[in-house]
Amino acid sequence: MLHTAPSILCVTDRTLCPEHFLSQISRIAAAGPAGVILREKDLCESAYRSLAAQVLSLCRQHQVPCILHTFPSAARALGATALHLPLPLLRAMPKEERAAFSSLGTSCHSIAEALEAQALGATYLLAGHIFDTSCKPGLPGRGLDFLAQVCAAVPLPVYAIGGITAETLPGVRRAGARGACFRSGFMTCPDPASYLHTLERSFSHAISP
Structure with a gap:
């Protein structure tokens, strides 16, 4: 179960860490985000499982939800109850396997995908990409109106x-989102606790226009 409010999620990318990745994860978990999504898509399943075991342990020490990514069998083997899957993988997962996870998420890029994910048993959604990002060069963000439509x-x-x-978190909250995901900021900041506090304060202080 993800923490509720204010809900700032860390999405990992160890290639961005200027220092030791697990040391950074330890600092992030100690800061207490709503959850950590271990998204290391370049790893094969065996390498991912090995890394996930260490990240799960660090998150459990601080009672922070750790959401594994892509590999249901690795998640089950490690006793993880939270999993994030790309929508094609969620479609392919048998219903009885979906029931093994109390937290089951996917990413959506349209209203139709959001509705499909709900029908497939997703318990939360990531909606994006909302603004322009270096992760999606050349693809404009879908904007806050899109986010509001998904939330509705x-x-x-x-x-x-x-x-x-x-700076954009207040708009995200006004659009109806439970929270937001941050990747490079968490991976590169020297003080995750201070960084998280700034984000939570911005999200909490959103005022309706």
Whole structure:
């Protein structure tokens, strides 16, 4: 179960860390985000499972939800109860396997995908990308109107992803999102606790226009 409010999620990318990745994860977990999504898509399953075991341990020490990514069998083997899958993998997962995870998320890029994910048993969604981001060069962000439409279309918690900053968090909250995801900021900041506090304060202080 993800923490609720304010809900700032860390999405990992160890290639961005200027220092030791697990040391950074330890600092992030100690700061207490709503969750850590271990998204290391370049790894094969065996390498991912090995890394996930260490990250799960660090997150459990600080009672921070750790959401594994892509590999259901690795998640089950490690006793993980939270999993994030790309929508094609969620479609392919048998219903009885989906039931093994109390937290099951996917990413959506349209209203139709959000509705499909809900029908497939997703318990939360990542909606994006909201703003322009270096992760998606040349592809314009879908914007806050898109985010608001997704939030209105499904009763699930929706987290914005893609180019979010502390300055844009108030708009994200006004659009109806439960929270937002941050990747490079968490991976590179020297003080995750201070960084998280800034994000939480910005999200909490959003005022409706």
